Amino acid sequence: MTIATKQNLESIVGAPRPAKILSVDRNTDDVWTLRLEGQGAFGPGQFNMLYVLGVGEVPISISGSPGKTDELLHTVRGVGGVTNAITSLKAGQSVGVRGPFGTSWPMAAAKGRDVVIVTGGIGLAPLRPAIYHIIENRADYGKVSLLYGARTPKEMLYADEFDSWRETGDIEVLTTVDAAIGAWDGDVGVVTTLIPRASADISDAVAMICGPEVMTRFTVAGLAERNQSKDNIYVSLERNMKCGTAHCGHCQLGPKFVCKDGPVFKFTDVAHWFEKREV
Amino acid sequence: MSTVMDVQAVYTLIDSLKSDGYEVVGPRLRDKALGYVAGTNGSDLPAGLGDDQSPGNYRTRDRGDGALFGFRSSPQSWRRWIFPPNAEVWSARRDNDSFVVDTSAPDSMKVAVIGARACDVAALTIQDKVFLDGQFQDPAYKARRENLLIVAVNCSLDADSNTCFCASMGTGPRVQAGHDIALTEIIEGDKHYFVADAQTDEGSRILEGISGAPAGTDEVAAADSAISNVADSMGRKVDADGLPELMNESYESPRWTVVGERCLSCTSCTMVCPTCFCTNIEDSGDLNGVATRTRSWDSCFTLRHSHIHGGAIRNTNKARYRQWAIHKMGTWQEQFGTSGCVGCGRCITWCPSGIDITEEVTAIREEA
Numbered sequence: 001m002t003i004a005t006k007q008n009l010e011s012i013v014g015a016p017r018p019a020k021i022l023s024v025d026r027n028t029d030d031v032w033t034l035r036l037e038g039q040g041a042f043g044p045g046q047f048n049m050l051y052v053l054g055v056g057e058v059p060i061s062i063s064g065s066p067g068k069t070d071e072l073l074h075t076v077r078g079v080g081g082v083t084n085a086i087t088s089l090k091a092g093q094s095v096g097v098r099g100p101f102g103t104s105w106p107m108a109a110a111k112g113r114d115v116v117i118v119t120g121g122i123g124l125a126p127l128r129p130a131i132y133h134i135i136e137n138r139a140d141y142g143k144v145s146l147l148y149g150a151r152t153p154k155e156m157l158y159a160d161e162f163d164s165w166r167e168t169g170d171i172e173v174l175t176t177v178d179a180a181i182g183a184w185d186g187d188v189g190v191v192t193t194l195i196p197r198a199s200a201d202i203s204d205a206v207a208m209i210c211g212p213e214v215m216t217r218f219t220v221a222g223l224a225e226r227n228q229s230k231d232n233i234y235v236s237l238e239r240n241m242k243c244g245t246a247h248c249g250h251c252q253l254g255p256k257f258v259c260k261d262g263p264v265f266k267f268t269d270v271a272h273w274f275e276k277r278e279v
Numbered sequence: 280m281s282t283v284m285d286v287q288a289v290y291t292l293i294d295s296l297k298s299d300g301y302e303v304v305g306p307r308l309r310d311k312a313l314g315y316v317a318g319t320n321g322s323d324l325p326a327g328l329g330d331d332q333s334p335g336n337y338r339t340r341d342r343g344d345g346a347l348f349g350f351r352s353s354p355q356s357w358r359r360w361i362f363p364p365n366a367e368v369w370s371a372r373r374d375n376d377s378f379v380v381d382t383s384a385p386d387s388m389k390v391a392v393i394g395a396r397a398c399d400v401a402a403l404t405i406q407d408k409v410f411l412d413g414q415f416q417d418p419a420y421k422a423r424r425e426n427l428l429i430v431a432v433n434c435s436l437d438a439d440s441n442t443c444f445c446a447s448m449g450t451g452p453r454v455q456a457g458h459d460i461a462l463t464e465i466i467e468g469d470k471h472y473f474v475a476d477a478q479t480d481e482g483s484r485i486l487e488g489i490s491g492a493p494a495g496t497d498e499v500a501a502a503d504s505a506i507s508n509v510a511d512s513m514g515r516k517v518d519a520d521g522l523p524e525l526m527n528e529s530y531e532s533p534r535w536t537v538v539g540e541r542c543l544s545c546t547s548c549t550m551v552c553p554t555c556f557c558t559n560i561e562d563s564g565d566l567n568g569v570a571t572r573t574r575s576w577d578s579c580f581t582l583r584h585s586h587i588h589g590g591a592i593r594n595t596n597k598a599r600y601r602q603w604a605i606h607k608m609g610t611w612q613e614q615f616g617t618s619g620c621v622g623c624g625r626c627i628t629w630c631p632s633g634i635d636i637t638e639e640v641t642a643i644r645e646e647a
């Protein structure tokens with residue numbers, strides 16, 4: 001049997017390509033951002049599989065600007081074997097990269113509209129490329145509100161960039177924490193409590209959500225209360241991923257392969273399965 | 280055009296495959312079961328042996344008729360020669376601050392399977408959709424697939440199909456597509472012959488070298504009616520009409536709780552199923568800076584399969600059985616344009632609790 005060859009890029013289906021680490025920045029106690037040699041074009045919301053020699057490979061979103069292809073940023077929280085190995089790497093060393101994989105945030109569909117971004121914890125990493133894209137193409141979008149929650153003030157990601165996002169980016173950045181440990185005079189409470197305060201017109205805005213599943217569920221409900229049509233909601237979902245190429249079966253959510261059909265989904269396309277437990 | 284062959288010609292067929300450079304994989308008695316083994320000679324075929332299967336039960340038996348292919352579904356299909364249960368994918372070695380990957384050349388061994396059942400050939404064409412027809416192609420699978428030759432054998436001998444239900448899944452008992460040669464075994468009194476049809480050029484080339492007479496209308500009719508008889512008498516059935524929609528609406532069904540209490544999450548059904556494609560990837564490294572990646576069959580019945588930081592998605596046996604059954608009978612259709620079940624019956628035979636997917640589907644349908 002002769003089979004026509006399709007996309008069979010060695011660095012995607014096969015083995016990872018070693019990418020040199022240019023610098024490593026610590027964001028919080030357990031989160032680091034790696035700056036790697038550029039990989040080329042990617043869409044905001046896409047991810048790579050990152051590999052550490054002999055340790056393992058995990059999916060990590062791209063966290064840099066899609067307009068800057070000479071560098072590749074990944075923001076990683078050390079939570080286990082592979083992510084701790086990644087965050088221990090130093091400038092000059094290499095990390096294996098396969099990708100980019102998956103779908104992107106609806107930057108084109110959001111053109112001319114208000115945008116509301118709701119996220120928590122490390123979930124801001126896959127949304128930062130969307131924020132950069134908006135700032136670099138600011139005239140294309142209406143009012144933009146970022147609603148961001150973290151467990152404690154210390155765990156807030158990219159906090160040093162918020163002022164520039166507000167001032168040069170004209171983005172409303174509202175933050176809240178679960179527990180006000182240390183010097184914090186801002187909001188305390190879950191991220192959904194920020195929804196009523198967003199200046200973006202929620203009822204017509206395109207919503208982009210990324211966080212733990214409970215947060216996403218409550219956010220969808222919170223947006224619906226403000227007359228948000230569920231058709232305007234996009235969510236990024238997380239599943240166990242071993243391949244990124246729709247072969248290993250681990251990332252299934254009903255009929256969807258989160259690695260290929262996601263991670264960014266139009267909410268209504270996955271609601272049937274997402275709204276049920278243990279699917 | 281069909282030809283008629285005798286038992287001796289089947290042996291000659293195997294010899295000619297071997298002299299053409301094929302590794303021949305065929306059925307044989309081993310570990311008290313009729314399964315596929317590499318290095319098959321004519322004398323290895325399980326002449327006169329058959330099997331009896333029921334939920335949670337498998338036994339071989341003497342048929343007393345000398346049939347070469349008198350078995351039902353084997354404990355496992357021969358897909359392991361195309362999609363191995365455990366394979367090294369590549370290795371890499373440390374190179375100063377970086378690493379270098381060594382990808383071994385894809386397998387070039389020519390494999391010929393003799394005695395392949397219609398359900399398993401259908402399962403192979405389903406796995407082709409997973410590994411070849413998507414956005415990304417699996418190069419190792421592709422290489423093995425291109426070097427595969429299939430001599431299928433239609434199911435014509437046993438009217439009682441035990442746990443199989445291929446007829447209702449539309450995959451058998453006559454092999455449909457994907458094979459090179461199809462044989463139908465007929466035993467009538469003291470007559471024992473095979474009706475052979477070539478499907479591909481390679482199949483025709485091979486059959487031309489084997490002595491056989493053109494099949495007469497009687498012999499073709501005997502083969503057709505024997506296969507129809509197997510189809511018509513198949514005890515188990517799945518009503519496939521609107522099945523994906525039915526399954527997709529069944530997540531909240533109380534039936535999943537009932538079957539979840541019987542399911543042991545032992546993974547047997549997924550290990551014997553010829554269409555399951557899930558794999559686990561394991562990376563390991565040694566002290567000399569050499570790392571290997573291995574890929575092995577995995578099962579959605581393990582806790583690890585759905586693990587993400589913070590815990591597994593499918594914690595209960597109920598959720599895992601539901602994932603398996605809805606995937607096979609439902610969501611597979613949206614993913615690959617086909618059912619994920621070919622009706623081979625293995626998951627029924629090899630379930631230690633005797634869970635029967637046809638019964639579960641019927642129960643879901645009755646509830647709906």
Ligand SMILES: Cc1cc2nc3c(=O)[nH]c(=O)nc-3n(C[C@H](O)[C@H](O)[C@H](O)COP(=O)(O)OP(=O)(O)OC[C@H]3O[C@@H](n4cnc5c(N)ncnc54)[C@H](O)[C@@H]3O)c2cc1C
Pocket residue numbers: 047056057058059060061062075076077078079080081082083084122125126237238239240241242263586587588589
């Ligand atoms: C599309 C996508 C994008 C992601 N982006 C980021 C990001 O930008 N930054 C970041 O810090 N984390 C991200 N994650 C989560 C990250 O992949 C996990 O934290 C990581 O897999 C944990 O692996 P570990 O070996 O360190 O942990 P362990 O808990 O030791 O994990 C063992 C194994 O479980 C699996 N696993 C565990 N947790 C997850 C998980 N959450 N998702 C998928 N598989 C998991 C992996 O196969 C891993 O090898 C993303 C996950 C997905 C699916």
Ligand code: SF4
Pocket residue numbers: 548551552553554607619620621622623624625626627636
């Ligand atoms: S689900 Fe069961 S009957 Fe269907 S193909 Fe798999 S093992 Fe065979």
Ligand code: SF4
Pocket residue numbers: 249252549554555556557577578579580602603604606607
């Ligand atoms: S998800 Fe389960 S049923 Fe589906 S292919 Fe994987 S192991 Fe088989």
Ligand code: FES
Pocket residue numbers: 240241242243244245246247248249250251252257258259260
């Ligand atoms: S990550 Fe392997 S199928 Fe999606």
